[in-house]
Amino acid sequence: MSDGGEFGAVLERYADHLALERDLSAHTVRAYVGDLTSLFDHAVRLRLDRPEELDLRTLRSWLARLHSQGASRTTLARRASSARGFTAWAHHRGLLPTDPGAALTSPKPHRRLPEVLRPDEAAALLDGTPAGPEDPAGLRDRAILELLYASGARVSEVCGLDIDDVNRERRTVRVFGKGRKERMVPIGVPAVEAVDAWLSRGRPAWVIGASGPALLLGARGRRLDPRTARRAVHERLAAVDGLPDIGPHGLRHSAATHLLEGGADLRSVQELLGHATLATTQIYTHVSIERLRATYERAHPRA
Numbered sequence: 001m002s003d004g005g006e007f008g009a010v011l012e013r014y015a016d017h018l019a020l021e022r023d024l025s026a027h028t029v030r031a032y033v034g035d036l037t038s039l040f041d042h043a044v045r046l047r048l049d050r051p052e053e054l055d056l057r058t059l060r061s062w063l064a065r066l067h068s069q070g071a072s073r074t075t076l077a078r079r080a081s082s083a084r085g086f087t088a089w090a091h092h093r094g095l096l097p098t099d100p101g102a103a104l105t106s107p108k109p110h111r112r113l114p115e116v117l118r119p120d121e122a123a124a125l126l127d128g129t130p131a132g133p134e135d136p137a138g139l140r141d142r143a144i145l146e147l148l149y150a151s152g153a154r155v156s157e158v159c160g161l162d163i164d165d166v167n168r169e170r171r172t173v174r175v176f177g178k179g180r181k182e183r184m185v186p187i188g189v190p191a192v193e194a195v196d197a198w199l200s201r202g203r204p205a206w207v208i209g210a211s212g213p214a215l216l217l218g219a220r221g222r223r224l225d226p227r228t229a230r231r232a233v234h235e236r237l238a239a240v241d242g243l244p245d246i247g248p249h250g251l252r253h254s255a256a257t258h259l260l261e262g263g264a265d266l267r268s269v270q271e272l273l274g275h276a277t278l279a280t281t282q283i284y285t286h287v288s289i290e291r292l293r294a295t296y297e298r299a300h301p302r303a
Contacts, residue, residue, distance in 0.1 A: 007040040010051045011093060014086055023180045025156070040060070051090060056100040059083055063106060081104030112219035114253035114283070115246050119292060122149060123252055126190065128240050137200030140224070143194040143231045149232070150191035151175065152255035152272050155233070155248035158225045162213040163199070166193050177263035185272055255272055257282045 011033065016027045042062040043054060063076055085103030085232070100255075110259050117125065128147055157175045165174040171192055173185045195215070207223030216224040233248045246254070256269050270281040 006050045010090070011036055011040065014089060017089060024178070025112050031078075032082050032085070035079045036086055038066070038079065039083055039086075052096055054090075054096065054100060059087075059100055059104050063104075066150070069284065077106045080104055094135065103230060106110050112277070115250055116254040117243065117246065117250070119258055121240075121243055122251075122258070124239050125237065125243060134201075136202040136205045137232075139194075139198045139238060143198040143202075144216065144229055144232060145236060145251070146191040146194040147173070148251040149255050150187040151185045152164045152252050152259075152269075153185065153274075155229050156250060157274075158248075159226045160225045161215040161243065162214065163215050163257050166192075166195055166215060168196060175274065181274065183271065200275075237278050253284070260284050279302075 014036070015029055015033050018024045018032055019026070022094060024032075025277040039059070039062050041049075043058055043067060046061070048058065059080075063080060066079060068078060084101035084104055087096060087099050091099035093205065124234060126142075126149065144158060147153065148155065151158070151173050153173070153175050154177070157177060160176060161173065166187075167173075171187050173187055173188070175181075175183050175185050179181060198216075203215075205218045206221050211217055211221050212223070215225035216229070218224050218228055230248055233251070234245060237243050237245050237247075244250070252273070256273055258271070259269050260266070266278060266281055266285065268276050269284065273281060275281045277278060287296075
């Protein structure tokens with residue numbers, strides 16, 4: 001911030017709340033802090049001295065200024081959401097006499113439909129991933145791909161798995177999502193077999209004292225970093241001709257879309273993905289409709 005003072009102090013308190021009480025990741029906390037730093041800088045420019053002076057007019061003028069500087073609808077929506085989260089917390093803690101963010105609206109971001117694999121493309125990716133008996137990296141990467149596609153989990157959630165989180169007999173995975181919310185997710189036989197192969201022939205080659213209970217390891221024996229996992233997924237996608245470079249999140253989108261196209265109900269897919277609201281999951285119904293439309297236009301003689 002250009003000026004610390006009371007704004008800086010309350011921002012530190014809020015960052016502690018996000019990290020310690022809500023258990024958000026360091027990356028998410030930094031994003032919130034960045035958004036609020038922008039808001040507080042704007043407040044200081046308007047000659048506000050204390051956080052309790054924040055009002056709806058200040059919040060709106062901040063968003064208007066960002067819009068005039070070329071901020072996208074997505075950015076404005078995220079900044080407004082950050083402000084609403086802060087003002088709700090500050091009002092609850094008695095730092096604001098009212099909650100001005102409750103009346104703050106923002107433009108809805110344009111939601112681009114996620115790119116997904118077709119079922120045959122997913123099969124080509126998973127079946128074409130090399131994993132020789134003496135290849136720890138290949139065995140691990142195959143386990144990553146199978147777990148991502150089978151569970152619909154986020155890459156950070158898969159990297160956070162411990163060995164005991166995978167119940168190979170019941171074919172379930174215990175996943176800790178955003179805010180450390182726990183959910184049980186079913187997985188299929190190929191995913192279990194890939195995990196078994198990694199545990200029996202891959203992980204022992206890399207395990208060290210610092211590995212702890214981590215299921216997936218890097219080459220140096222420590223818990224696999226999500227950035228390394230993302231890179232591995234991109235490399236495996238690039239190795240199969242014709243596949244779009246959708247990354248780990250694209251496998252999550254693909255899993256959800258294929259479940260819905262296979263007859264799963266939206267509520268079940270919501271549970272699988274760990275979405276807080278059904279509205280977030282509903283984008284996958286649009287994905288399915290768009291895929292149906294494309295098929296219809298290619299195949300129907302009077303499309």
